[in-house]
Amino acid sequence: xxxxxxxxxxLPLLAAIVAIVGLGDAIYLTVHHLSGQGVQCTIVHGCEQVxxxxxxxxxxxxxxxxxxAAYFTVFSLATLAAFGNKGAWNFLSVMVVxxxxxxxxxxxxxxxxxxxxxQFCLLSAGVTFSLxxxxxxxxxxxxxxx
Amino acid sequence: MNKNLxxxxxxxxxxxxxxxxxxxxxxxxxxxxxxxxxxxNANANSQNTMKTAPPGAEPPWTKGAPNATVTLxxxxxFECPSCGSFEPTMREVKTVYGxxxxxxxxxxxxxxxxxxxDAARAAEAAGLQGKFWEMHDMLYDKxxxxxxxxxxARKEFENYAKALNLNVDKFNSDLTGDAANSRVAAxxxxxxxxxxxxxxxxxLNGRLLSVExxxxxxxxxxxxxxxxxx
Numbered sequence: 001x002x003x004x005x006x007x008x009x010x011l012p013l014l015a016a017i018v019a020i021v022g023l024g025d026a027i028y029l030t031v032h033h034l035s036g037q038g039v040q041c042t043i044v045h046g047c048e049q050v051x052x053x054x055x056x057x058x059x060x061x062x063x064x065x066x067x068x069a070a071y072f073t074v075f076s077l078a079t080l081a082a083f084g085n086k087g088a089w090n091f092l093s094v095m096v097v098x099x100x101x102x103x104x105x106x107x108x109x110x111x112x113x114x115x116x117x118x119q120f121c122l123l124s125a126g127v128t129f130s131l132x133x134x135x136x137x138x139x140x141x142x143x144x145x146x
Numbered sequence: 147m148n149k150n151l152x153x154x155x156x157x158x159x160x161x162x163x164x165x166x167x168x169x170x171x172x173x174x175x176x177x178x179x180x181x182x183x184x185x186x187n188a189n190a191n192s193q194n195t196m197k198t199a200p201p202g203a204e205p206p207w208t209k210g211a212p213n214a215t216v217t218l219x220x221x222x223x224f225e226c227p228s229c230g231s232f233e234p235t236m237r238e239v240k241t242v243y244g245x246x247x248x249x250x251x252x253x254x255x256x257x258x259x260x261x262x263x264d265a266a267r268a269a270e271a272a273g274l275q276g277k278f279w280e281m282h283d284m285l286y287d288k289x290x291x292x293x294x295x296x297x298x299a300r301k302e303f304e305n306y307a308k309a310l311n312l313n314v315d316k317f318n319s320d321l322t323g324d325a326a327n328s329r330v331a332a333x334x335x336x337x338x339x340x341x342x343x344x345x346x347x348x349x350l351n352g353r354l355l356s357v358e359x360x361x362x363x364x365x366x367x368x369x370x371x372x373x374x375x376x
Contacts (some may be wrong), residue, residue, distance in 0.1 A: 020159065027163055031170040040344035040357065041226035041256055072163065076156045083152045115294045 011138045012081035012089060015131055019075035022127035026067030029120050033062040050118035055109050063106075067124060070099055074131060089138065096131045103128040195340055196352040202336035203270075203329035207251045207278050209240055214248040216372035219349040221252045221337045224266060224285040225259035225293040229346045233286045235362045243369060251282065253333040254345050261292060261299035263330065268303040268317075270326035275312050284310065 033051055050056065056063055074092055081089035103125045110117050196219075220236065222229040240249055253270070255262035265285050272281030284306045285292075292302040300321060307317040320326050337347075348355045350368055358364060 023159070023163060024166070027167045028170065031167055034171065040346065041223060041228045041259075068163070072160065075159060079152045079155050085152075 008082050009084065011134055011141070012078045012092075015092070015134045016075050016078035016082055018127055018130050018134065019071050019078055022071035022124055022131075023068065023075055025120055025123050025127065026064055026071050029064035029124070030062055030068055032120075033064050050110060050114055050121055053109075053114045055106075055114065070095070071127070074099075093135045093139070096128070096135045099128045100132045196349065199339040200332070200336045202252055203332040206333075207273065207282075208248055209279065210243070210248040211245045212248060214246060215375065216243075216247040216369050217250065217349075217351055218247060218369075219250040219252060219352075221254040221333075221340075221342050221345060221347040223253075223255045223259060223262045223345045224269065224282075224289065225262040226256060226345045227289070227293070228344075230286055230289040232346045232360065235360065235365065238362060239365065239369065242366070243373075246373060247369060251278075252337060253330045254337045254342055254347070255330065255334070256345060259293070260295070264299055264303065264321070265292070266330045267321050267326040268300075268306070270329045271317050271320035271323075272307065272310065272312060273329075274320050274325060275316065277310050277312060280310050281306060 029051070033056065051064075058066060074095060077088040077092035077095070081092060106121065107125055110121060218236075218239070222232075236249070239247070253266040255266045269278055269281045269285060272278055285303075288302070288306065292299045300318075303321065304314060304318060307314050346360070348360055348365075350359075351372060355365070355368070359368060
């Protein structure tokens, strides 16, 4: 990875784009949670059972909002890494692994405890696992290059 | 290209994110407020809309006094978890005010809930044997056990019918019969006309209450005011 000003690393760039999808999804879910739609079942959505469950908040904070914070952090780190900041990418890698572990737990909850899936939560899971794949790829390629 | 470009991009995304969030929030507020919709569409207030709307199933399922000064009309879906969480509020209101108010229950099963229509018809089928409210309560009490992925919830409902000492054969045939079905359809038609977009939706003397007004303290205050003719 050369440090010229126009060089943009491709994998971090991809990670930044994927993180934006996650960010949008998490913003949508946070709004859904806060706007009282969590208190009513609306005709167009099907996430109530998941978003109304005891697991939708963590220490009083909506999980979706934690998602917003996480995806925004990942996006920021990926952007920095795309411009050549290796430390940012290392930090991002650790974070994405933790997010993937947490996401696995959330999928377990949806599948076996709440017994209902929410498509927007599934999209978030897809985003996190995509980020994980990008991180793994980057580790593999960096090893090969060095 | 300057060194600030990453920070600039990050800042821009943060701003766009916040603006999008606020916009969505405002929009969803307007979206879940049927009265706002009706007002903009039909240029009428909800009281008038309630009067011109199809009557729903006749006679409706009611509790309390027919000529009470306060009437609560609830549109609900037995499988909707929000309706399940709202049920204790309705029960408290019914217990506290009893015959001083009138409570109407309207079926508004949502398509996205797998067993909602069957549940609505189960309540109607029990109603044909005079036990609508008993089945209504049973369905909410047991909501968690039947409102999940399974091919058929009717077996569950049959068990509830047994527990309520209903004639199970009649219950089963009524469950798929025209009488129950047309009552559910009539309520649904009324709800559609009024512009119900979410369950539970609660009307107090024809006025749609907001989610905040459906909180027990606020709701009791509104009922008290209604009883005092305010």
